[in-house]
Amino acid sequence: MKDRTAALRAMLSPRSVVHVGASEAGLYPAGIFRSLAASGIEVFPVNPNRQAVFGHDCFRSVRELPKVPDLAMITVDRAHVRPVLSDCVEAGIPAAVVISSGFAEAGQEGSAFQKELEAFSGKILILGPNCAGFANLSAGIVATRFAGSCCVGGISFVSQSGALMMALHGSFAARGAGLRYLVSVGNQVDVGAEELLAFFASDPGTTVAAAFLESVKDGRAFISALALNHAAGKPVVLVKAGRTAVGSALAATHTAAAAGEAKVFEAVCRQYGAILVDDIDDLVSTALLADRCGARLSRRTAWITQSGGLGSLLGDRAAKAGLPPPPFSDGLRSRLRELELVPAWQPILNPVDVRGEAMRGAAIRDVLLPFMQADEIDCVGLLFAKSPYRPIEAETARTIIAVRDEAPAGSGKPVIVVWVGNTSESYVDDPQATSAVVLLVRAGIPVFFQAGDAIGAVARLALWNEARRGDHAGLA
Known part of the structure; x- marks a missing residue:
């Protein structure tokens, strides 16, 4: 096989598939066939013991197929895998995915069966055995059994x-x-x-x-x-x-x-x-x-919260992760004072603890805008501590999105939302859904439900960017 990259690309983007061992029973024999059929590609079921599988006429063997498919999916007993692969090679099928188990992971006897598969090296591209298949989501092709x-x-x-x-x-x-x-x-x-x-x-x-x-x-x-x-x-x-x-x-x-x-x-x-x-x-x-x-994340991240306790926790986690939040400039602190977002007696630190009402609805615009306009800030994180019974309001989400989109063209300053206390909302792929989480994610704003998850991810990618640019030696 001269070009394995091209062969791999073809394996993951098949236009036609033969499923050897397809059935209407069994997690993989049935589940994979249903997924393949729903992918909108041409599928040929092979099973000598069945006339049809989910309304598709069955073939007795690969040798009876009316055309050469791009890929073979194999869900037969391990003892039958070698002869099936031989048929695939003879038919000119370039790639196979062997779902069947009981090979080297099953000890000495299984290793002997796996040794038989090694003999096909260079004749057909093989994924597996003992695997669960694959999905090419960009092409809508699902060759596994999840739904x-x-x-x-x-x-x-x-x-x-x-x-x-x-x-x-x-x-x-x-x-x-x-x-x-x-x-x-x-x-x-x-x-x-x-x-x-x-x-x-x-x-x-x-x-x-x-x-x-x-x-x-x-x-x-x-x-x-x-x-x-x-x-x-x-x-x-x-x-x-x-x-x-x-x-x-x-x-x-x-x-x-x-x-x-x-x-x-x-x-x-x-x-x-x-x-x-x-x-x-x-x-x-x-x-x-x-x-x-990822490419726009750096240690110059501003964190804004309406919970002093959450801000303190995040500051600890950030320092432990090697990315302590940087202090704000005198100019940025002065602007926040002018907007009366922080009580006069309270120091302005990073994370900054603002009044609770300033983080709700249209009011969050005044909180977010100064940071989006500040050249010293590369990324803004918004920290909410709210119970499921008082979720982030849809109006709050829409305002966050609007302010993010008002940033100067090409600035690409990312906004991250952390909602600690959420136990009920997650993203749903439904165009009718209008919850804050769905609105934010749909607009490309990452949403986290634990402060540690957010700061850990930001720190890893900020340090990765620094290491790649050569700003610091190695990754923390």
């Missing part, structure tokens, strides 16, 4: 865990994050996470690459992928399991992964500009923020 809509954007995510890939689809969707590719690699008999990260670097629609890894299949390829993304100005956000003895042992039973030396992995990430986080929530928050406004 529900999400925003389309620039985040491309690869995972060695299929369950986590599907779970994170829901997490990203609830936050209104814009997704491009979601890919599960499983045991990586052929296509590995490193190759996909390199593919994301060259993909013009990807703005940020993210990954959940249990192991690194090819160290040189991994380093090359990180370097390619860094050169392209694309942050790579990683969660790495198996960084402890317990995690390493569990990884080996899950995807036959050898976790590797944690300190070496961490050093490589620092050297080549990857953002290594400790948990999935941090990955989602950082990737979301990177996609929306």
Whole structure:
């Protein structure tokens, strides 16, 4: 196979798919076929035991298909995978996704079955086995079994865990994050996470690459992928399991992964500009923020709140993250005094604690505008401490959006909203929805529900920008 990048692009953007093992029962045999059929592409079910699957006439084998499809999805027992792949190669199908499990992750017997798949190297591109498929959200193609809509954007995510890939689809969707590719690699008999990260670097629609890894299949390829993304100005956000003895042992039973030396992995990430986080929530928050406004984030961030306690907490978290909020200039403090946003006896610090009524409705315009107009500020964070019974008002959201949009052309100064206390609202992909969260996310304003998540994501990306520009040595 001469051009694997082109082959990978074709695999993730098929116009026609054969699903071998399609059925109306079973999570993957039924779920994947339904998703493929709903994607609007040509789908051929193959199952010798069925006449039809969800109204689509079945073929007995790949050899009976009326045309050569772009991709084969395989959900058959592991013992039948090798002959199915042989049929695919003979038919000229260029790529296959092997969902079937029970290979190297299942011990010595499973490893023998996986060895059979390695013989197809160079003959057909293989994703898997023991994977959950993929989704190309920008093209509307879902070759996995999750349901529900999400925003389309620039985040491309690869995972060695299929369950986590599907779970994170829901997490990203609830936050209104814009997704491009979601890919599960499983045991990586052929296509590995490193190759996909390199593919994301060259993909013009990807703005940020993210990954959940249990192991690194090819160290040189991994380093090359990180370097390619860094050169392209694309942050790579990683969660790495198996960084402890317990995690390493569990990884080996899950995807036959050898976790590797944690300190070496961490050093490589620092050297080549990857953002290594400790948990999935941090990955989602950082990737979301990177996609929306990553290149414009810096330590020159102003934080505004109507809760002194929340402001104090955020200040502590920011300092701990290596990004203490900078003090405001005398000129900016004077302007805030003139607007009477802060009691005369109260010092004006960053975060600044303003009167509660100043953060509601149209009044928030007077709070936000001075910071949007200040050259010393690169980003503005608005911190709300409000219960679900007194949510952020839609009028408040509309005013925030209007002030953001009034900024001078080309300034691109990002606004971030943090709502601590929300337990009921999340983003819904509904054009009729008018809640504050939906309005803000729809306008491209990131919304967080924990102050620590917000400051952590801002700090990681601000320090990443500094390291890339050479302002500071390394990433904190």
